[in-house]
Amino acid sequence: MELFVFNPEHDYALADNQPQFVALRSAAQFAYDCAPFMRYLADDEAEVLDAYRPFGKEFQKNFAPLENADRITKVTPWGWDAAVVYQLRRIGIPDNLLPTDAQLSKLRELAHRRTTIAAMEFLRNHHPHPEILPAPPSYLTELQQVEDFVKRIPDVILKSPYSGNGRGHLYAHGECSPTLLRQCGGVLKRQGGILAEKQYTVVQDFAMEFECRNGEVVFRGYSLFKTEHYGYGGNLLMPDSAILLALSHYVDIEELATAKSLVSDFLQKEIAPHYEGDAGVDMFVYQEDEAYKLHPFVEVNLRKTMGLAAHDIYARYCHPESRGTFRIARGEVETCHGASPQAGMQLRDGQWWSGTMALNPVTERTEYAVMVEMKGDVS
Secondary structure, three states, X not given: OEEEEOOOOHHHHHHHOOOOOOOOHHHHHHHHXXXXXXXXXXXXXXXXXXXXXXXXXXXXXXXXXXXXXXXXXXXXXXXXXXXXXXXXXXXXXXXXXXXXXXXXXXXXXHHXXXXXXXXXXXXXXXXXXXXXXXXXXXXXXXXXXXXXXHHHOOOEEEEOOOXXXXXXXXXXXXXXXHHHHHHHHHHHHHHOOEEEEEOOEEEEEEEEEEEEEOOEEEEEEEEEEEEEOOEEEEEEEOOHHHHHHHHHOOOOHHHHHHHHHHHHHHHHHHHOOOOOEEEEEEEEEEEEOOEEEEEEEEEEEOOOOHHHHHHHHHHHHEOOOEEEEEEEEEOOHHHHOOOOOOOOEEEXXXXXXXXXXXXXXXXXXXXXXXXXXXXXXXX
């Protein structure tokens, strides 16, 4: 039996790299509220582990005791890190189902944002027209390097090596303020470096979703998403063909195919020999000099992603002629109190057609919900 685990604080646990990492309360609340949505990604015979148990007003990093742990034959977390391995071991999951310390160390190395530099260098070395690709980011280890970079490039984004959901991003426009230098100094002290790159005028965010399986790379599909305040803003629920059509308004389909092939080759060479699991590669279309261009490798997420979840949920449950949105709601979930999860969803041919539903139970104490809204016939 497969065990699914929702640990959305994974990126922060990677940065901390300690077995007894304690998640921020907001991340713990999100995990506690929304863990049941993983059932929509699991087979019928699989089990989903409740995320966190509340103790008083706060949350502690403790999974609920697991009955029949001896029946588990495979564990699939949102992402592997030292903290989730520690907790799974505490509730009786045997070591043969968990990554070793050496495997965790290699995964953390690959999840470092320096991988983006290697990926962009690979793509530029193998692309038939490398001049159309953006430059790789720069990895900086000293504050003076940060100041020099910002002086050279008018609009800069600075990224922590490990961070999640748009956090860990800093912005500069021609000069480094004392506040920015203090923040960058903190990142350098904690994580040893910082990535710097030109800030682009993003027109459309999207991702290509892959899976590394038995040393091979399998393409899973596309996800089209939006960002809000530099964080996750939700996915559009539509088939891959519709996503490609939307992207083709900006860039040539052949250019997307070339990017897909080269990214797959990079993952095959650098990631698949060392990692088993999902790999989502974020990309975007940007506007420059009155032209639309493709950034084919913004970063790679070696874990499950909301984009892959949206892709799989659409394929499994949604009517192929309907379109919709998949998002995380906070502060508005009181409208679902007491309702059956699918109470607001109309079906057609047994599939989700039109309406809104939460993919996790909602009570008066729920703060977060994974929401699906379908809009019916869009022809």
